[in-house]
Amino acid sequence: MVISPIHYIFVPLATAFLIPLLQKLYKDAARVVPGLVLFYNLVISVILFRRVMQHGTVTEIIAGWRPPFGINLIMTPFSATLASLVSFMAFAVWLYGFRFKRVLKGGEVMYYEILQLMMIAGALGIILTGDLFNLFVFIEITGITAISLVAFYRDRHGAEAGFKYMLLGSLASSFLLLGILLIYTQTGTLNMAQIAQKMPAVDSGVKVIALIFILIALGIEAEMFPLNSWAPDAYSQAPSPTSATFASVLAVAALYALIRVGYTLFDARMISGFLIVMGFLTMLIAEMAAFSQTDLKRMLAYSSIGQMGLAMVAFGIGNETAIFGALFLMINHAVIKALLFMSGSYFIYNLQTKKMDALNGIHKRLPYVSFLFSLGVLAIIGFPPFSGFWSKLYILYGAANKNMLLLIIGILSITLIEMTYYLRVIGRIYFAKEKSEPASHKPSVNALVAMTALALVIIILGIYPDLISGYLHQAGRFLLDKQAYIQTVLSMR
Amino acid sequence: MKEFQEIFLRYHALLQAAVYGSAVLLILIGLYAVLMKKHLVKIVIGLSIIESGVNLLFVAVGYISNHTAPIFSPGYEHAADKMVDPVPQALVLTAIVIGFATTALALSLVIRLYRHHKTANIEQLKSLRW
Numbered sequence: 060m061v062i063s064p065i066h067y068i069f070v071p072l073a074t075a076f077l078i079p080l081l082q083k084l085y086k087d088a089a090r091v092v093p094g095l096v097l098f099y100n101l102v103i104s105v106i107l108f109r110r111v112m113q114h115g116t117v118t119e120i121i122a123g124w125r126p127p128f129g130i131n132l133i134m135t136p137f138s139a140t141l142a143s144l145v146s147f148m149a150f151a152v153w154l155y156g157f158r159f160k161r162v163l164k165g166g167e168v169m170y171y172e173i174l175q176l177m178m179i180a181g182a183l184g185i186i187l188t189g190d191l192f193n194l195f196v197f198i199e200i201t202g203i204t205a206i207s208l209v210a211f212y213r214d215r216h217g218a219e220a221g222f223k224y225m226l227l228g229s230l231a232s233s234f235l236l237l238g239i240l241l242i243y244t245q246t247g248t249l250n251m252a253q254i255a256q257k258m259p260a261v262d263s264g265v266k267v268i269a270l271i272f273i274l275i276a277l278g279i280e281a282e283m284f285p286l287n288s289w290a291p292d293a294y295s296q297a298p299s300p301t302s303a304t305f306a307s308v309l310a311v312a313a314l315y316a317l318i319r320v321g322y323t324l325f326d327a328r329m330i331s332g333f334l335i336v337m338g339f340l341t342m343l344i345a346e347m348a349a350f351s352q353t354d355l356k357r358m359l360a361y362s363s364i365g366q367m368g369l370a371m372v373a374f375g376i377g378n379e380t381a382i383f384g385a386l387f388l389m390i391n392h393a394v395i396k397a398l399l400f401m402s403g404s405y406f407i408y409n410l411q412t413k414k415m416d417a418l419n420g421i422h423k424r425l426p427y428v429s430f431l432f433s434l435g436v437l438a439i440i441g442f443p444p445f446s447g448f449w450s451k452l453y454i455l456y457g458a459a460n461k462n463m464l465l466l467i468i469g470i471l472s473i474t475l476i477e478m479t480y481y482l483r484v485i486g487r488i489y490f491a492k493e494k495s496e497p498a499s500h501k502p503s504v505n506a507l508v509a510m511t512a513l514a515l516v517i518i519i520l521g522i523y524p525d526l527i528s529g530y531l532h533q534a535g536r537f538l539l540d541k542q543a544y545i546q547t548v549l550s551m552r
Numbered sequence: 553m554k555e556f557q558e559i560f561l562r563y564h565a566l567l568q569a570a571v572y573g574s575a576v577l578l579i580l581i582g583l584y585a586v587l588m589k590k591h592l593v594k595i596v597i598g599l600s601i602i603e604s605g606v607n608l609l610f611v612a613v614g615y616i617s618n619h620t621a622p623i624f625s626p627g628y629e630h631a632a633d634k635m636v637d638p639v640p641q642a643l644v645l646t647a648i649v650i651g652f653a654t655t656a657l658a659l660s661l662v663i664r665l666y667r668h669h670k671t672a673n674i675e676q677l678k679s680l681r682w
Contacts, residue, residue, distance in 0.1 A: 192643055199650045203657060210661055215668035219677050222592070222661045229599045229654055230586065233579075236606045236647060240640075244613050249639070 062103050064119045064132040064187050067142060071096050071180040075173045082169055089169040090157060093176050097150040100183075104139075104146040111139040112530055116537075116547045118189075126189065126548050127250040133189035133548055136534040140386065141315050142186050148307035148393050149179045155401050155509035156300035171211060175304065178204040182312035189548060191242065191249045191324075194316060195235050198280060202228045205309060208301045209293045220292035227289045231279035238272035241265060242324070252548035255323050255541060270325055274333070277320060280313035282364045283371065284341040291348075294360030295413070299404030302356060306363050306400060307393035314367060314389065318374050323541055331375045338371030339469060346473050350480045354413045355403050358480065359396065362439070365477065366392045369470065373454040376466075381457025382535035383528070388450035390520075390527070395439045395447060398513040402432040405502050415484060420493025428502055429488050431510050436481045438517045441474065446520035564617055571612045578605030592662045592672045596655060603651040607644045614640030 074096045081088035111117050111134055119132040134142065153175075177200060184197035206228060210221030243249060245265055246257040258266070279286040294302045321330040342365045349361030366388065373385035405428045410417040422429035438445035441452075451474070458466045502510075520526065537543065560567070578601055585598025614637035620628065622638035666672050 192646070196646060196650070199654070203653055206657060206661075210664070213664065215665075218661050218664040218668060222658070222665060222677075225654070225658050225661060226586070226595065226599070229658070230602075232650070232654070233599075233602045233606050236610070237579075240606070240610055240613060243640070 062106055064107060064117060064134045064142075065121065066103050067100060067146070067183045067187060068132075068180050070099060071176045071183075075176040075180065078169060078173050078176075089172045093172045094150070094153050094157065096176065097146070097153050097179070100146040100179075101150045104143040107134060108139050108143045108530075111136055112533060116544075118548065127248050127253040130188070130190045130193050131250075131548065132187045133252075133544075134187060135537050135544060135547075136530070137386075137538045138186045138315070138319075140530060140534045141311055141389065142183055144390055144393055145179065145182055145186065145308050145311055148397055149304070151509050151513060152300050152304050152307070152397065152401075155303070155506045156298075157505045158503040167211075171208070171298065174204045174208050174211075175301065178208065178304065179308055182308045185312040186315050189251050191239055191251055191254065193249075194251075194320075195232070195239060198235065198316065199232055201309060201312065202232065202280070205293070205305070209297045211298055211301070212296065216292075217296045220289075220296035224289040224293050227279050227286065231276040234272045235276035238269045238276060241269035241272065245269075250548070251319070251324060252545045256545050256549070258324060258326075266325065266329075270329065273320055274317075274330070277313065277317040278337070281317045281371070282310065282313070282341070282367045283337050284344055284368070287341070287345075287364055290364055291357050291360040294363065295354060295356040299356075299400055299407070302360075302404075303397040303400040306359075306396035310363065310367055311389055311393055314370055314374075317371075318538070321374075322538060323544055327377050327539070331377045334371045334375030335463075335466065338368045338373075338375055339466070341365070341368030341371065342473050343368075343469075346476045346480075350476055352480075353415055355407060355415050355418070355484070356400070356413050358415070358484075359399055359403060362477065362481075363392070363396055365473070366396070366439070369451075369454065372466070372470070373457065376454070376457050376461060376463065377539075378457050378460055379532070379535055379539065380453055380460055382538060383531050384450050384453030384455075384457055386531045386534055387446075387453060387524070387527075391438070391446050391450050391517075394513050394516050395435050398431060398435040398510060398517070399439065401506065401510050401513070402428045402435065405500070405506075406432070408500050415487060418484065418487045419491035420488070422488050423493055425502070427507070428510075431514050433485050433488065434514050434517065436485055438521070440478050440481055444518075444521045446517050446524070448521060449524045561618070568612070568617075571608065571615075575605050575609040575612060578602070578608060581605075590673050590675055592665060592674055593659070595674065596658045596662060599658065600651060600655050603647070607647055607651075610640045610644045610647070614638070 074092060078089050078092060081092055107117060116136070117134040121130050121132070181197045181200035181204065185194060185201065188194050188197060206221050206224050209224055210217045239249070242254055245261045246254050248254055248257070275286070282290045294305055297305065321327065321334070345361045345364035345368060349358050349365065352358040352361060370385050370388050370392070373381045373388060405425060406418060406421055407413050409425065410421070434445070438447040441447040455467055455470060458470070582598045582602030582605060585601065586595055589595055589598060616636050619634055619636045620631070622635040622641070662672065665677065669677060
């Protein structure tokens with residue numbers, strides 16, 4: 060069997076629909092089979108990542124229709140990096156959540172796993188597709204599954220958070236369709252490479268209107284400032300492995316869509332000012348909101364939004380250094396925030412409350428989980444020698460190359476806010492007076508393995524960033540080189 | 553039939569304006585419902601009205617005057633240049649299916665919200681705020 064990018068999407072999607080049948084044959088199929096599928100995805104992502112990095116972009120023609128006709132999958136170094144990240148994180152989350160769902164009632168495990176697999180398939184589709192309408196379809200797949208997962212716990216908060224997400228998500232899809240329609244009327248094609256080729260000839264007024272529609276739509280998905288009111292509720296009401304998936308899979312895919320459309324279809328210069336301003340506002344407001352939270356998961360959710368804002372700023376700066384920093388940040392954020400959600404969920408599980416007041420002195424009851432949580436906190440603030448340090452450093456370095464002094468000051472002051480509220484949590488965990496109750500739920504072995512693996516990734520990338528920096532530079536260069544993208548796709552045989 | 557075609561050709565510009573205008577109007581009506589109405593079901597209806605407006609706009613854009621449906625049927629084997637653009641129609645089919653799924657999901661969430669809160673007024677759902 061020849062390995063190609065289509066396996067990324069096809070295998071999880073097909074398995075998701077087969078799980079109800081497999082469940083009839085084998086009682087634990089719903090829990091075991093997704094793991095096998097995600098492990099397969101991980102294996103092919105290693106193979107394809109090497110192939111892409113050595114021989115350049117891998118493309119896949121579907122159903123024999125060569126571009127610009129038909130749908131094709133395009134795996135540039137940029138998308139290969141993110142696809143591998145998503146596959147790795149999806150497997151880590153599955154490993155973490157393998158026993159987590161025992162907490163839930165028997166039959167619901169199946170729905171959880173099906174939705175989770177479909178969400179991951181959709182996110183990989185967003186990252187790999189080369190067709191604008193196909194992008195819309197995959198955004199809808201991830202959106203619908205994500206909404207269902209937010210409303211997974213059948214309590215009042217779950218439904219409310221789900222409805223909020225639903226409202227904004229539907230508006231996003233309508234706006235995205237309008238934007239696609241405008242682009243189609245002007246260029247007569249849906250293939251992203253051909254649109255990029257024909258875009259310079261399009262009337263600039265229409266171009267701006269289409270860009271506004273698409274930015275509103277993708278801004279909702281990528282948690283941009285005035286459009287992100289769904290995100291804190293969604294993160295905090297979803298089951299904890301799903302919150303980790305949101306931070307490490309959904310956010311990555313949404314940001315990819317924003318950047319691909321902004322950089323390739325339109326012009327990077329057109330959106331750079333917008334991205335810097337909106338990203339900065341997103342960061343500022345989200346970190347200030349995180350500062351005033353009393354609920355652990357909501358605080359982590361706001362911090363996620365803040366990190367997305369920083370990534371938008373970095374993509375807005377748009378030179379090679381800043382893009383390197385932004386890619387590094389996407390990897391860091393996926394790994395670290397997933398670790399924080401995973402370990403934080405064990406605190407919540409033990410305390411039976413999401414309030415942070417209850418965290419006092421919990422390190423005596425859950426020493427190892429507390430250690431991992433603090434490691435994640437230090438990494439996300441950007442203390443050396445953890446991986447978060449390098450991404451922030453390179454983003455600031457990129458801003459310095461463009462003489463954006465105010466922006467640097469802004470980012471550093473926001474980091475100060477971030478530091479204050481995160482270290483407050485650490486203070487509670489280690490130094491506050493405890494209420495002595497024995498630990499009722501020790502973390503399971505598979506969850507410990509998953510969390511330890513993520514912590515190791517943070518430490519290793521922090522000490523040897525050179526392990527991935529070569530690949531990230533290559534990915535960033537490819538993102539900036541629009542002509543190469545157009546040429547590779549349109550000259551496909 | 554022939555008379556109808558003549559009338560159609562004479563008022564073609566008017567008809568086209570009517571189609572585009574009603575599509576835009578539908579989108580605006582839907583936006584009004586989503587933003588101003590308080591009842592959850594009315595908001596969901598508004599969302600699906602917006603979707604219909606966008607779909608109508610898609611079909612209108614793909615229409616070329618005096619062309620037939622894009623189907624290669626007997627008598628129309630070599631009539632590709634006499635057919636309307638098939639791509640928007642295919643897209644609209646997909647969009648309708650997706651819209652159906654989102655509307656069903658939204659209505660199920662509304663039912664669940666109603667069971668928990670005993671109200672369908674969006675202003676009384678206040679358990680999740682900043």
